[in-house]
Amino acid sequence: MIYLDNAATTFPKPERVYNALEAANRKLSFNAGRGSYKAARDASAVIDDTKNQLLSLLHATGYADVVFTPSVTHALNQVLNGLDLTRDSVIYVSPYEHNAVARTVHQLSVNSGASVEMLPLTDDLQIDLEKAKYQFSINTPSVVILNALSNVTGYILPVTELFLMAKECGATTVLDAAQATGLIDLDMPTLNADILCFAGHKTLMGPFGIGGFLIKHGITLKKVLTGGTGSASLTLDMPEEAPGRYEASSTNVVAIAGLNASLKGLDIDDHRETVRELTEYLLEALNNIPSVNLMGAFDTDKTLGIVSFVVEGYESDEIGTILDDEYDIAVRTGYHCAPYIHDYLGDKPYHGTIRIGIGQFNTKEDIDALISAIESL
Amino acid sequence: MIYLDNAATTFPKPERVYNALEAANRKLSFNAGRGSYKAARDASAVIDDTKNQLLSLLHATGYADVVFTPSVTHALNQVLNGLDLTRDSVIYVSPYEHNAVARTVHQLSVNSGASVEMLPLTDDLQIDLEKAKYQFSINTPSVVILNALSNVTGYILPVTELFLMAKECGATTVLDAAQATGLIDLDMPTLNADILCFAGHKTLMGPFGIGGFLIKHGITLKKVLTGGTGSASLTLDMPEEAPGRYEASSTNVVAIAGLNASLKGLDIDDHRETVRELTEYLLEALNNIPSVNLMGAFDTDKTLGIVSFVVEGYESDEIGTILDDEYDIAVRTGYHCAPYIHDYLGDKPYHGTIRIGIGQFNTKEDIDALISAIESL
The missing domain is CATH 3.40.640.10 (Type I PLP-dependent aspartate aminotransferase-like (Major domain))
Incomplete structure (x- = not known):
């Protein structure tokens, strides 16, 4: 997984x-x-x-x-x-x-x-x-x-x-x-x-x-x-x-x-830098997929570890199911227990967002696999 | 221990x-x-x-x-x-x-x-x-x-x-x-x-x-x-x-x-029977020590797994310390987060009770060690 x-x-x-x-x-x-x-x-x-x-x-x-x-x-x-x-x-x-x-x-x-x-x-x-x-x-x-x-x-x-x-x-x-x-x-x-x-x-x-x-x-x-x-x-x-x-x-x-x-054992600088690099890498890759709409991701300096997006033509939970079934990639889809922000994001036609949560142990290969899966839709 | x-x-x-x-x-x-x-x-x-x-x-x-x-x-x-x-x-x-x-x-x-x-x-x-x-x-x-x-x-x-x-x-x-x-x-x-x-x-x-x-x-x-x-x-x-x-x-x-x-893996009958036997064994042994006053232990049928007592001449936490320091026996002393019952027990001059909590994995040898320690006071 x-x-x-x-x-x-x-x-x-x-x-x-x-x-x-x-x-x-x-x-x-x-x-x-x-x-x-x-x-x-x-x-x-x-x-x-x-x-x-x-x-x-x-x-x-x-x-x-x-x-x-x-x-x-x-x-x-x-x-x-x-x-x-x-x-x-x-x-x-x-x-x-x-x-x-x-x-x-x-x-x-x-x-x-x-x-x-x-x-x-x-x-x-x-x-x-x-x-x-x-x-x-x-x-x-x-x-x-x-x-x-x-x-x-x-x-x-x-x-x-x-x-x-x-x-x-x-x-x-x-x-x-x-x-x-x-x-x-x-x-x-x-x-x-x-x-x-x-x-x-x-x-x-x-x-x-x-x-x-x-x-x-x-x-x-x-x-x-x-x-x-x-x-x-x-x-x-x-x-x-x-x-x-x-x-x-x-x-x-x-x-x-x-x-x-x-x-x-926590090295907070290393933790942040690892997550920051992967976030930047993910944002750039998602930005290059025409059917992807990033949700509220402004600039890398103000976004860390979590990225939400929708894919045109799909409800978000459909994407979640495809990623799980066909690629063994675990993400979360929907409204993420945050009630207000969806009034601003414009994700309701997609029934919420696809959310990527990056951790200390993720790699660029994990991001590549996700991007490849989204590109194959 | x-x-x-x-x-x-x-x-x-x-x-x-x-x-x-x-x-x-x-x-x-x-x-x-x-x-x-x-x-x-x-x-x-x-x-x-x-x-x-x-x-x-x-x-x-x-x-x-x-x-x-x-x-x-x-x-x-x-x-x-x-x-x-x-x-x-x-x-x-x-x-x-x-x-x-x-x-x-x-x-x-x-x-x-x-x-x-x-x-x-x-x-x-x-x-x-x-x-x-x-x-x-x-x-x-x-x-x-x-x-x-x-x-x-x-x-x-x-x-x-x-x-x-x-x-x-x-x-x-x-x-x-x-x-x-x-x-x-x-x-x-x-x-x-x-x-x-x-x-x-x-x-x-x-x-x-x-x-x-x-x-x-x-x-x-x-x-x-x-x-x-x-x-x-x-x-x-x-x-x-x-x-x-x-x-x-x-x-x-x-x-x-x-x-x-x-x-x-829970066998509730076995659990109860193990604890019941040890409770009975403990109550009988404590009853035979003249300096021990059992607290509210009526008859074995209505007492299970937990026994409180005080020892004449000692505050209960003194006994707890002796059991810990000299015998490596862990018990609890004091009022046990139960505020009302001590108005009835008469344990306040002792600053609460010495409480024995028996579990599935205790043995008669554990009880014997406790009794021997109390008898040696």
């Missing part, structure tokens, strides 16, 4: 991740933070070390706490449902948000009466910073929630500029870095990110079952998930302090050990 | 579980339900098969849907926060509930104004069915939430009787079977359970990262977790139907494959 669905989940994982998972399953799968015996303390030590590595990766040591959740969706649910919103609150999102944000802010809006405002796009589907600034001036943001990198088009959003503008308005800033952590160098303080959410199993190349968020010191969210924490067991309230405040339930130390191994 | 903390998480897992996890990490860790390629369909097939096995185990084929969540805590949060409660609602719980229930109903009560009522105990710490019946008659239950088996004392609660009484009052019935699924034969329709929550990594002997609930056909909960479902991506509401209604985020197919392997 030629795997080009790395935006859904990266595959394969680095060999060190498989080895760490196998070792952790057999030797470390204890209930950390509860038992007072050596094996449970070993589990806690791996969790602490992984948090420290994430703080280091995101330049947030001394700036933020790390909270582990089972997935980035769970992280975003805790974060967004933990915001203190009223009917006067204004939540800004970009048209590139995933349903983990879009459905959650929709529900929040229904429940709290807060309004959801969409950031404006230019004609070439970039965020229009001029217009955004004007929007902020007439309708002050309470919260700005942004994708770091679109899971549909691979667009790298201008987070630095937008969060700076958001901070000038006193807004809380939330970065959904599901598709970017470990691929793009994200400096949380420089980005003015109050909260940064990450997925373990995507660009961080860890396993399923672990995600989370970094939360700047001094910011407190409402408690969302309730349950055992191994602390203050007699108290019916969750603990007051992060991270315990947000970390009910047994910690998945096995998945964390896998993520730990991935982080230890 | 002699591992006697199986109530926190069972360890080791059956060899077939480790093998399945290793194989799934390397060959099956795809995003099920999203991609339309063979590998993603293989992942979906394992998920469906595991759901079918759970339905079979709990006698619920044709009666309930299975919803996967990352843990039983997440399951209980979805279930309890999904109930339609008002200030007139009356939630009954037992004094044996874990904080995944206790803290969650406390929060629900604060938010909705619903009242939380405690089921009464007899002098020997069993549920007083006579008094419970009377309580139900004067203060009709809307919801009855019960532990199947106490994570502190191993007490098997009279679920059949209580849920029958609850149903006569028209209440919704929720069973927290975290410590019982795969150990006790639970027949969901016969038990009159509307919802049954399970943990993958405890008595089901699967890995961390997977839990869930079975929900009787026709019962609908409010949506709690929101995010991508791989379906109806353009819609800002979660899908209406179970299980998609409750299953946002990428499914942890690796953990599910581990649970699948465990279920395939």
Whole structure:
């Protein structure tokens, strides 16, 4: 199989991740933070070390706490449902948000009466910073929630500029870095990110079952998930302090050990350069096929790892089926759990896009095989 | 290490579980339900098969849907926060509930104004069915939430009787079977359970990262977790139907494959008999040590797998430290994330209990080593 669905989940994982998972399953799968015996303390030590590595990766040591959740969706649910919103609150999102944000802010809006405002796009589907600034001036943001990198088009959003503008308005800033952590160098303080959410199993190349968020010191969210924490067991309230405040339930130390191994060998510059080269190579090749329409891929500097396109004369899932059946090439087709952006892309007549998700372990030969298949249609 | 903390998480897992996890990490860790390629369909097939096995185990084929969540805590949060409660609602719980229930109903009560009522105990710490019946008659239950088996004392609660009484009052019935699924034969329709929550990594002997609930056909909960479902991506509401209604985020197919392997080799009669014999053996031995006070262990027929005790002259964590340091025996000490029951046990002067959690792979020699250590104090 030629795997080009790395935006859904990266595959394969680095060999060190498989080895760490196998070792952790057999030797470390204890209930950390509860038992007072050596094996449970070993589990806690791996969790602490992984948090420290994430703080280091995101330049947030001394700036933020790390909270582990089972997935980035769970992280975003805790974060967004933990915001203190009223009917006067204004939540800004970009048209590139995933349903983990879009459905959650929709529900929040229904429940709290807060309004959801969409950031404006230019004609070439970039965020229009001029217009955004004007929007902020007439309708002050309470919260700005942004994708770091679109899971549909691979667009790298201008987070630095937008969060700076958001901070000038006193807004809380939330970065959904599901598709970017470990691929793009994200400096949380420089980005003015109050909260940064990450997925373990995507660009961080860890396993399923672990995600989370970094939360700047001094910011407190409402408690969302309730349950055992191994602390203050007699108290019916969750603990007051992060991270315990947000970390009910047994910690998945096995998945964390896998993520730990991935982080230890992660070379973010090499990762980005590998993916960047292949993205450029793919974009150029697709551009040369007359029946292909690229979806929102502007220039290579602002597109990384993910490319969407349609082919004239085909619904996108037909292409997916042909690639699977005849070429053993795995891609994803459809709307990719991103509800807003398709109003801009013009892909609805094709029932969504064909999405290529490039990973660290893809090669030019993988891209050649895809291109050859598309050319043969 | 002699591992006697199986109530926190069972360890080791059956060899077939480790093998399945290793194989799934390397060959099956795809995003099920999203991609339309063979590998993603293989992942979906394992998920469906595991759901079918759970339905079979709990006698619920044709009666309930299975919803996967990352843990039983997440399951209980979805279930309890999904109930339609008002200030007139009356939630009954037992004094044996874990904080995944206790803290969650406390929060629900604060938010909705619903009242939380405690089921009464007899002098020997069993549920007083006579008094419970009377309580139900004067203060009709809307919801009855019960532990199947106490994570502190191993007490098997009279679920059949209580849920029958609850149903006569028209209440919704929720069973927290975290410590019982795969150990006790639970027949969901016969038990009159509307919802049954399970943990993958405890008595089901699967890995961390997977839990869930079975929900009787026709019962609908409010949506709690929101995010991508791989379906109806353009819609800002979660899908209406179970299980998609409750299953946002990428499914942890690796953990599910581990649970699948465990279920395939599970002999529930053998599991229960092994654990029952060791429990009886432990209770008898502890009973013969004059300085030991058993906590709420009535008779063997109603205690399974978990035994709590204190030792006169010691705080419980002192015993835990001695067992760890000097004998390499892993137990858990303290309050075990169960807030109510300690008002009845009389263990607070000891700062909680010493809890022994017996698993499928323990032996009489393990128990002998523990007893010998306690006798040597």
